[in-house]
Amino acid sequence: MGAGAARRVDGVTVSGVRATARIRARGDGRGGTSLPVLEGEGPLALRRTRGSGAEARVVLVGAMSGPLGGDHFAVEAEVEEGARLRVGSAAATIALPGQAKSEARYDVRLTVADGGELLWLPEPLISAGGSELYVTTRVELAATARLVLREEQVLGRVGEEPGRLGSRLTVRVAGRTVLDQELACGPGAPAGWDGPAVLAGRRAVGQLVVVRSKFTTHPVTARIVGEYAAVMPLAGPAALVSAVAPDGLLLRRVLDEALAELG
Amino acid sequence: MHLDHAHSAPSAVSADAQRPDGTRRALRIGLGGPVGSGKTATVAALCRALRDQFSLAVVTNDIYTREDAEFLLREAVLPPERIAAVETGACPHTAIRDDISANLEAVEDLEDEVGPLDLVLVESGGDNLTATFSKGLVDAQIFVIDVAGGDDIPRKGGPGVTTADLLVVNKTDLAPYVGSDLARMAADAKAQRAELPVVFQSLRSEAGVADVSAWVRARLAAWTA
Amino acid sequence: MSRAALLVLADGRFPAGGHAHSGGAEEAVKAGRITGAASLEAFCRGRLHTVGLVGAALAAAAAAGADPVELDAAADARTPSPALRGAARRLGRQLMRAARAAWPSDELDALAGEFPKGAHQPVVLGVTARAAGLGAQDAAYCAAYESVSGPATAVVRLLSLDPFEATGVLARLAPELDLMVDRAVAAGRAVPGEGVDVLPAASGPLLEIGAEAHAGWPVRLFAS
Numbered sequence: 001m002g003a004g005a006a007r008r009v010d011g012v013t014v015s016g017v018r019a020t021a022r023i024r025a026r027g028d029g030r031g032g033t034s035l036p037v038l039e040g041e042g043p044l045a046l047r048r049t050r051g052s053g054a055e056a057r058v059v060l061v062g063a064m065s066g067p068l069g070g071d072h073f074a075v076e077a078e079v080e081e082g083a084r085l086r087v088g089s090a091a092a093t094i095a096l097p098g099q100a101k102s103e104a105r106y107d108v109r110l111t112v113a114d115g116g117e118l119l120w121l122p123e124p125l126i127s128a129g130g131s132e133l134y135v136t137t138r139v140e141l142a143a144t145a146r147l148v149l150r151e152e153q154v155l156g157r158v159g160e161e162p163g164r165l166g167s168r169l170t171v172r173v174a175g176r177t178v179l180d181q182e183l184a185c186g187p188g189a190p191a192g193w194d195g196p197a198v199l200a201g202r203r204a205v206g207q208l209v210v211v212r213s214k215f216t217t218h219p220v221t222a223r224i225v226g227e228y229a230a231v232m233p234l235a236g237p238a239a240l241v242s243a244v245a246p247d248g249l250l251l252r253r254v255l256d257e258a259l260a261e262l263g
Numbered sequence: 264m265h266l267d268h269a270h271s272a273p274s275a276v277s278a279d280a281q282r283p284d285g286t287r288r289a290l291r292i293g294l295g296g297p298v299g300s301g302k303t304a305t306v307a308a309l310c311r312a313l314r315d316q317f318s319l320a321v322v323t324n325d326i327y328t329r330e331d332a333e334f335l336l337r338e339a340v341l342p343p344e345r346i347a348a349v350e351t352g353a354c355p356h357t358a359i360r361d362d363i364s365a366n367l368e369a370v371e372d373l374e375d376e377v378g379p380l381d382l383v384l385v386e387s388g389g390d391n392l393t394a395t396f397s398k399g400l401v402d403a404q405i406f407v408i409d410v411a412g413g414d415d416i417p418r419k420g421g422p423g424v425t426t427a428d429l430l431v432v433n434k435t436d437l438a439p440y441v442g443s444d445l446a447r448m449a450a451d452a453k454a455q456r457a458e459l460p461v462v463f464q465s466l467r468s469e470a471g472v473a474d475v476s477a478w479v480r481a482r483l484a485a486w487t488a
Numbered sequence: 489m490s491r492a493a494l495l496v497l498a499d500g501r502f503p504a505g506g507h508a509h510s511g512g513a514e515e516a517v518k519a520g521r522i523t524g525a526a527s528l529e530a531f532c533r534g535r536l537h538t539v540g541l542v543g544a545a546l547a548a549a550a551a552a553g554a555d556p557v558e559l560d561a562a563a564d565a566r567t568p569s570p571a572l573r574g575a576a577r578r579l580g581r582q583l584m585r586a587a588r589a590a591w592p593s594d595e596l597d598a599l600a601g602e603f604p605k606g607a608h609q610p611v612v613l614g615v616t617a618r619a620a621g622l623g624a625q626d627a628a629y630c631a632a633y634e635s636v637s638g639p640a641t642a643v644v645r646l647l648s649l650d651p652f653e654a655t656g657v658l659a660r661l662a663p664e665l666d667l668m669v670d671r672a673v674a675a676g677r678a679v680p681g682e683g684v685d686v687l688p689a690a691s692g693p694l695l696e697i698g699a700e701a702h703a704g705w706p707v708r709l710f711a712s
Contacts, residue, residue, distance in 0.1 A: 168689060179565055181566070181691040182691060184690065191664070192533030192536065195527075197516070197533075199693065200521050223700070228697050230697045230700040232700060242693050242696055243693075350710055351709070352508035352509065357508075358508060361507075362501070363503065
């Protein structure tokens with residue numbers, strides 16, 4: 001199927017859109033970061049915006065259109081040695097029900113080489129009623145790579161029951177997995193997801209992962225940073241802020257506060 | 264590594280008199296008894312009486328995990344690294360009798376971290392008259408009751424009163440005020456315990472914890488003989 | 489193999505320290521998320537499908553002969569809360585003591601030597617099952633059941649909940665537990681061939697966050 005192909009209807013089956021966006025960040029040799037690869041596709045468009053200092057800045061735009069059922073989106077970003085990349089998105093990503101009665105997938109693959117830094121700070125993912133989406137985020141970091149990664153999920157638009165949302169976030173540093181977390185919510189998820197051990201009826205859940213090699217010798221101090229949010233040193237040079245909140249705005253507030261403290 | 268060795272040796276079972284590296288482990292003495300009978304005060308007094316001569320540590324099993332430990336810390340009877348608190352899941356008697364694993368870990372960690380130790384006092388959380396220590400955890404146990412809890416406790420018996428290696432009747436200074444008959448308590452205890460020793464003490468008196476501390480010294484002498 | 493060994497290992501009175509852990513129930517009770525049998529059931533269901541599933545799969549994998557060192561690292565990555573990692577290791581060490589007394593084995597000795605401060609409890613549980621002549625499914629059942637029986641027992645003590653109601657909760661969860669164990673065993677058995685990434689990583693954010701809150705309390709009844 002070609003780049004950005006439209007929905008293909010072949011009789012009874014409707015398959016979704018496949019689209020991959022690719023970013024490669026490279027040190028430009030003058031203390032800045034160049035982007036030798038910046039390729040959007042179909043609904044996944046990329047824009048370079050003004051960066052600050054050594055950092056290149058990219059915004060993912062147009063993700064509003066999906067993913068719908070059956071779609072398969074992928075984003076791949078690679079940060080080379082010494083380069084610094086910040087990726088955000090122009091708006092929230094909304095998972096919507098599609099004509100295809102199958103699950104949509106969104107796969108994010110992030111790689112950072114030694115001395116490189118990636119700030120992956122997209123807007124939230126909103127799981128609309130009736131949607132079905134499985135998101136995977138895999139991060140591979142070299143030993144001295146730096147990472148700040150935010151992942152926010154909002155279950156349902158205002159006043160709406162959520163769709164089914166599954167996600168898995170895996171972070172490896174120098175080949176060793178320091179974080180592997182799956183969450184399944186919404187209709188059809190294993191029972192208990194909405195209950196007192198998992199989300200307790202809250203509709204926004206988020207994680208912020210910060211990786212710094214200095215955490216090996218100076219791990220962050222575990223602490224509570226909100227009603228249901230905690231900063232936790234992981235088993236490795238990484239820290240996780242995990243938060244559950246009534247809505248996306250309150251979730252962002254607590255994650256921002258925690259990030260500001262982590263520096 | 265020392266710890267590797269300690270825990271990989273196949274004989275690391277609770278009641279062994281030797282540590283896995285072949286050295287003699289500390290003598291472990293349990294202190295049990297009802298709430299408020301003066302267990303923690305007795306432990307504190309014992310620490311003061313023995314600490315200059317012996318290497319000591321204390322494990323507490325309070326219902327509210329750290330309360331006794333914090334009393335001992337406030338009283339500064341031992342440096343904080345020699346006091347460990349064990350959480351008991353609201354069942355202090357389980358932690359000293361039925362499932363002693365957390366207490367054994369605490370005792371062994373203390374030996375690893377601040378040892379060598381001569382004596383570890385394991386204080387039970389205040390419980391009832393049936394709470395006794397497992398022989399897998401302690402080598403001897405002291406049961407502490409007090410005159411204010413009623414002078415019929417020795418007569419009622421129960422495993423603590425009947426079988427403890429030493430029965431301490433505490434707060435004798437209060438006997439006149441609470442109407443407890445010390446002679447009757449002594450006679451009842453004798454009837455329940457035959458030849459097992461009983462000490463009547465008031466920590467407010469000049470003698471203080473002297474009798475109990477003498478008993479512990481004798482135990483220590485026998486342990487290291 | 490002796491099926492009766494499973495009863496010994498799964499017995500709530502097996503002296504491996506579990507009685508002092510509430511599986512997050514103490515924090516959830518104090519925060520008002522568990523107030524009675526219905527919310528206990530929802531809590532247990534959430535645990536069963538998150539940390540219960542992960543623990544059961546780890547135990548199954550260890551019982552199936554997967555490398556316990558890799559499994560322990562996989563357990564670390566699936567347990568963001570340092571309080572829970574610490575509790576899992578303490579419980580692993582306590583279980584190790586009981587296991588070596590009950591079913592002496594070279595594999596248990598080797599694991600104890602590798603992790604003097606304790607490996608994650610489900611990993612020790614799986615190796616214990618092997619030592620007892622039990623299989624991956626037995627190990628998974630033990631881990632799965634412990635993931636819900638601990639909180640149920642704790643809530644009986646914390647809320648003075650009618651123990652018959654708490655037992656009813658566990659009985660109602662049994663069919664779900666069977667299904668979950670099948671998943672856990674399939675994943676666990678795949679580990680020796682495919683590596684630890686096939687293990688589930690289901691998480692309960694409030695279990696992790698709550699464990700950190702609980703660890704900071706000055707006064708508590710349960711160790712976790």
